[in-house]
Amino acid sequence: MKRLSSVSLSSIEIFCQLYIKNSTKEVALALGTSQPKVSRALNALRDVFDEPLFIRTNNKMVATELAHSLYHSFSDILSCAGEVETDVINSISTPEPHIVISTVPQLEIGLAQQVIEEADNNGVSDSIPISTVAWSERSEQQLIDGEIDAVICFKPSTRKELLSKSIIQHRGGYLVARAGHPLWQSPTIDNMINYPMVKLVTMPFPANKSPIGVYAKTTGKPMQTYATAPDLGSAASSLLNSNAFMIVGVKSAVDFLASINGLKACKMEYAEDQFLLKGFSYPTVYLWLKRALDGKVQAPMWLQRTLESYIVKSHK
Template identity: 30%
Template sequence: MELKDIDLNLLVIFQQLLVDRRVSKVASSLGLSQPGVSNALARLRKLTDDPLFLRTPNGMEPTPYAQQLAEPTARALQVIHAAINSKASFDPATSKRAFTVGMTDIGEIYFLPRLMKEIARVAPNVSLSTVRNTAVNLQDEMEAGHVNLAIGLLPQLKAGYFQRRLFRQHYVCMFRRDHPLDGRKKVSLDDFSAADHVVVVSDGTGHGKADEFLDRKKIMRKVVLTVPHYVAVGHILHDSDLVATVPERLAQALARPFELSYVRHPAKLPEIAINLFWHGRFHKDPAIAWLRSLIIGIYGEGGPA
């Protein structure tokens, strides 16, 4: 006999017969009809090639083979029941869980200071690591559980992933305080085109669409510096007359520390939707659900994506 031939419900009925010893009582206990119980017993007898229970004046008495099956069957059903009904719990106050989150250098600048402060307050033993979204095969790493969450503008994460919109933002023009463009409420396209620019080529993040839009609209820039990430932009702008096109939340994070100013971008660049992503395999993981809720609570705006 193979396990594929056994209906688990038959074992439930078998176990109840061991307890109640009467077909009518088993039917009442399990909410079944008496013919249904009798039919199940007949199927079990055929599968085991044993009568299993014999009618006596005291009820259905188990055969020696049924008695042999009683203890392992009860143990197996108990294990299955416990596994199905147990839900893993997560207590942030005592957990030592280590999480890995995929994000860009913009994300590290904008999200990590407040997020780590809140983690230290509510989950002092929890640790966090980040990986650059472009440095790993994010889809494979998240599916395998090596990366728990990802934050950003990540159009490549589609089938199999959940996402929650955190916020939308605009692009802005950023430059040092006392720059020739500083103090204006808005910058014209002519002023934008005449300035010297630093351009960030951030492959795989979706931010390249801003450059594509400017090229498509034939909005000229004098690009004198190109860098592969945003992390140095604050330092570069602070000590130069260069102008950068950056997301608004990054500008907010850099303005005070690097004494920078920013204005709404003169080109009507499309808004950016920054989302939180997680793989469907881990949708009900209580620890990951906790971290999701924490991030959404701090940074979330509006409804789901």
């Protein structure tokens, strides 16, 4: 007889089923497997015990004396294996749902941390996984499909499956450039258009246009784009290593850039800011959330309030 350790649990299960059903075909149907696999398992057991175990009689697989003896032991083994599996499953705690928020780079600083804090304040585990992903034209469909949980962006959605809520308009841009930039001697828009611009990949204007870029064209000096940055960190690097500048309207993003050694930020003159915005609507931040079939928002109220509060605070 070969070593019992070579006997697999699947073979033992097939043995026990065959003992009860007396038919390889019925065993295969019960276990959702093939008859050849049942036969291979039986042959492996016969090889281990050097005994037929089952003898075909009148189209039935009849157990031998040894098979009768083995059945009770094999049944106990299967029972123990089932208990172990159940204990393992029960010992694994169900993880908190993962919250994914799609947002524009201007409104990413501190977002995940604020959601974590508010989750804790609302009786939700503060260890809940929170992540942010960059907003894109695909974000709308991703939210509908349940791949993400909320969207913060600069455009409304017209999809009936979504709540598209206008949260705040930001009025007043900030000039950001390296501290030693010549612009700081006279930070007017007519001086700005003499230098290249750093743009973020998502601008709060239609077709990703820049109001100062539109103004530059009217003067016969088309604005040069030094870089289109995917995030604030990349934008800061471009500003530090060039004579480029950027205009940002979200105060938290401005504060982040101004906190970087070597960069400086200053609020633009009101009259010039208004002049640039002629022909443009005031930049608006929207929050998108998915609706259920009955029209109710699926996201928990605490998350909706947290995101709205974050957007408003980011502009102060």
